[in-house]
Amino acid sequence: MSVEIIKRVEQLLPYHDLKLISQGAEALVFITTKHPYLPKNYKSLDLSTDADSSKYIIKYRPPKPYRHEILDKQITKSRTASEAKILNKLTILNFKTPKLISMDAPHGLIIMEYIGYDLNNGDISSLKNHLWLLEKQQESNNYNPNVANDASVESLLKMVGERLGELHLYDIVHGDLTSSNIMLIKDSESETGNVEPTLIDFGLSSYSSLSEDKAVDLYVLERALISTHPVYATQYNEWMLEGYCQAYKAQKSMKRHVEVIRRLEGVRLRGRKRSLLG
Amino acid sequence: MVNLDQYLKPNQTEYYALGLEGSANKLGIGIIKHNIGQLTTLNKAEVLSNVRDTYITPAGEGFLPRDTARHHRNWVVRLIKEALNEAFGCGLHDSFKKLDCICFTQGPGMGAPLQSVVIAARTLSQLWGIPMIGVNHCIGHIEMGREITNAMNPVVLYVSGGNTQIIAYSRQRYRIFGETLDIAIGNCLDRFARVLKISNYPSPGYNIEQLAKKGKNFIELPYTVKGMDLSMSGILEFIESLANDLFNGKKNKLLIAKNGTNGTNEDEEKITIEDLCFSLQECLYAMLVEITERAMAHVNANQVLIVGGVGCNERLQEMMKIMVLDRNGSIFATDERFCIDNGIMIAHAGLLSYRMGDFTELSESVCTQKFRTDEVLVKWRDD
Numbered sequence: 027m028s029v030e031i032i033k034r035v036e037q038l039l040p041y042h043d044l045k046l047i048s049q050g051a052e053a054l055v056f057i058t059t060k061h062p063y064l065p066k067n068y069k070s071l072d073l074s075t076d077a078d079s080s081k082y083i084i085k086y087r088p089p090k091p092y093r094h095e096i097l098d099k100q101i102t103k104s105r106t107a108s109e110a111k112i113l114n115k116l117t118i119l120n121f122k123t124p125k126l127i128s129m130d131a132p133h134g135l136i137i138m139e140y141i142g143y144d145l146n147n148g149d150i151s152s153l154k155n156h157l158w159l160l161e162k163q164q165e166s167n168n169y170n171p172n173v174a175n176d177a178s179v180e181s182l183l184k185m186v187g188e189r190l191g192e193l194h195l196y197d198i199v200h201g202d203l204t205s206s207n208i209m210l211i212k213d214s215e216s217e218t219g220n221v222e223p224t225l226i227d228f229g230l231s232s233y234s235s236l237s238e239d240k241a242v243d244l245y246v247l248e249r250a251l252i253s254t255h256p257v258y259a260t261q262y263n264e265w266m267l268e269g270y271c272q273a274y275k276a277q278k279s280m281k282r283h284v285e286v287i288r289r290l291e292g293v294r295l296r297g298r299k300r301s302l303l304g
Numbered sequence: 305m306v307n308l309d310q311y312l313k314p315n316q317t318e319y320y321a322l323g324l325e326g327s328a329n330k331l332g333i334g335i336i337k338h339n340i341g342q343l344t345t346l347n348k349a350e351v352l353s354n355v356r357d358t359y360i361t362p363a364g365e366g367f368l369p370r371d372t373a374r375h376h377r378n379w380v381v382r383l384i385k386e387a388l389n390e391a392f393g394c395g396l397h398d399s400f401k402k403l404d405c406i407c408f409t410q411g412p413g414m415g416a417p418l419q420s421v422v423i424a425a426r427t428l429s430q431l432w433g434i435p436m437i438g439v440n441h442c443i444g445h446i447e448m449g450r451e452i453t454n455a456m457n458p459v460v461l462y463v464s465g466g467n468t469q470i471i472a473y474s475r476q477r478y479r480i481f482g483e484t485l486d487i488a489i490g491n492c493l494d495r496f497a498r499v500l501k502i503s504n505y506p507s508p509g510y511n512i513e514q515l516a517k518k519g520k521n522f523i524e525l526p527y528t529v530k531g532m533d534l535s536m537s538g539i540l541e542f543i544e545s546l547a548n549d550l551f552n553g554k555k556n557k558l559l560i561a562k563n564g565t566n567g568t569n570e571d572e573e574k575i576t577i578e579d580l581c582f583s584l585q586e587c588l589y590a591m592l593v594e595i596t597e598r599a600m601a602h603v604n605a606n607q608v609l610i611v612g613g614v615g616c617n618e619r620l621q622e623m624m625k626i627m628v629l630d631r632n633g634s635i636f637a638t639d640e641r642f643c644i645d646n647g648i649m650i651a652h653a654g655l656l657s658y659r660m661g662d663f664t665e666l667s668e669s670v671c672t673q674k675f676r677t678d679e680v681l682v683k684w685r686d687d
Binding site: 052090091092093106 | 350522524530587590597600623630
């Protein structure tokens with residue numbers, strides 16, 4: 027099945043050598059070395075970007091054959107357009123995300139910057155892979171040194187919380203937070219390998235000023251951490267919420283923070299939402 | 305593998321269970337037989353009888369709890385006699401001695417109908433001196449679906465009049481990954497059928513499906529998938545108002561379909577009730593298939609099992625099949641005997657927990673309208 031889909035993308039984007047890197051339920055993500063419209067060997071003069079200018083990401087939403095044609099077109103178009111709009115908005119706001127390069131909403135294509143690097147084991151640098159690598163190392167070292175107490179992990183998760191807080195202060199909710207939707211990028215200034223988290227995949231994002239929606243965002247991340255990093259999730263989550271608080275403190279809007287956290291308690295207790303025991 | 309025969313009585317080679325189901329407008333009685341040993345494709349559960357009576361209301365009306373409970377009370381004795389007779393072919397006084405346990409739906413469901421069936425179960429249990437077992441209705445659907453289709457570890461889409469959940473098994477619980485945030489899909493279809501005043505026999509959803517087969521114009525409806533959850537009350541509201549405009553002859557530009565490209569009057573076509581049914585089904589089922597696909601990607605599964613009353617719908621099965629084949633997976637669905645609420649599934653799930661040594665004391669046999677699927681510890685599985 028994926029062969030057919032790849033063929034279809036190749037038809038839409040000839041001259042792009044595509045490498046599939048991830049396939050989710052809704053979209054396929056490819057890597058390519060060719061910019062969609064700039065001449066070959068063009069070097070960006072824009073030094074503010076940390077992105078690797080030799081690689082680009084193509085996100086493709088294939089048509090779903092099970093859906094009615096009209097419905098499918100409408101969904102693909104609106105979701106692609108809304109993702110692109112939010113990416114663009116975030117770039118204008120100077121919020122660190124992959125920058126939008128090009129898009130084709132009716133065909134469900136988005137081309138954006140490549141961010142991230144390869145981990146020691148060759149995986150892409152998502153927070154999930156990074157933490158899994160550390161967790162595995164720790165387990166083979168007989169829980170010594172302890173990842174859950176590692177200062178670098180602590181600061182990383184606090185930064186995740188800060189990023190999320192900043193996003194929420196712009197009244198944007200992510201809608202699909204998991205540890206694989208957080209990419210790590212290397213700080214361009216220091217060569218020592220200081221890593222920084224960046225939120226990606228704004229396919230389900232929307233504008234909302236309701237603290238309810240922000241609390242659900244936090245809750246979704248909390249659930250995702252528990253299911254992907256069961257042993258350390260409590261500690262991770264604590265750090266993340268600390269960072270989240272920091273972001274509000276920096277903007278002197280602690281009132282809103284208190285409101286969101288109060289809502290979060292409510293969301294956790296709510297019966298209708300999944301009471302996943304254990 | 306869990307040993308299912310830890311509590312085997314001396315000389316016992318098989319188990320029999322009676323199941324009573326009455327959580328909504330169907331009263332179902334079933335008797336199932338398990339041979340000792342693991343349940344495998346060679347040692348399958350045997351359905352001895354599966355009888356059902358549905359409380360059908362006039363077109364345009366739903367079933368009220370009080371009237372449904374009265375229907376169940378009126379029919380329960382007759383159906384139990386019929387089921388026992390069909391299963392064992394001998395009189396009541398000889399047949400009940402073969403039963404190991406009496407299983408009943410403990411929830412979730414409508415309070416009054418549940419209550420009337422629990423009373424029947426308690427009475428029989430006291431009368432015959434047989435232990436009783438309270439069963440979660442959703443678990444009944446899932447276990448019966450697995451037994452019938454031989455699906456090993458599927459993602460389960462449970463769609464019925466009162467529930468819309470996407471479920472996957474993990475560490476001895478059926479965990480809910482996504483569900484409706486407001487009304488259930490069957491409820492949405494039933495209520496739309498009431499607006500159209502179409503017959504409730506054999507079921508409103510079936511009649512909508514038949515109408516939808518004749519529809520061809522697609523109207524865009526709200527599409528409300530929220531991650532792995534969905535919401536359906538807004539869609540119902542939207543299509544209800546469209547249907548009312550259609551009946552009252554009010555002008556509404558959504559009620560005119562344009563087929564041609566030149567936009568002349570000749571290309572215009574009035575939207576019909578059939579088109580509304582068609583659009584509603586397309587929209588709702590696309591949402592269901594989408595969340596199922598998300599759940600499959602999330603838990604890395606490639607089997608899908610559809611259970612519950614709406615699971616009989618052929619269009620839903622067809623759409624799911626296209627999606628699943630695209631992912632190189634397989635789809636499992638059952639027919640109306642096992643999709644629609646029935647007693648046999650309660651008997652089957654109840655017998656599984658009986659074989660693990662569980663039963664419900666009389667004092668604990670209270671039924672509950674809210675009983676979540678993930679509250680049940682699935683002792684009979686350990687994978």
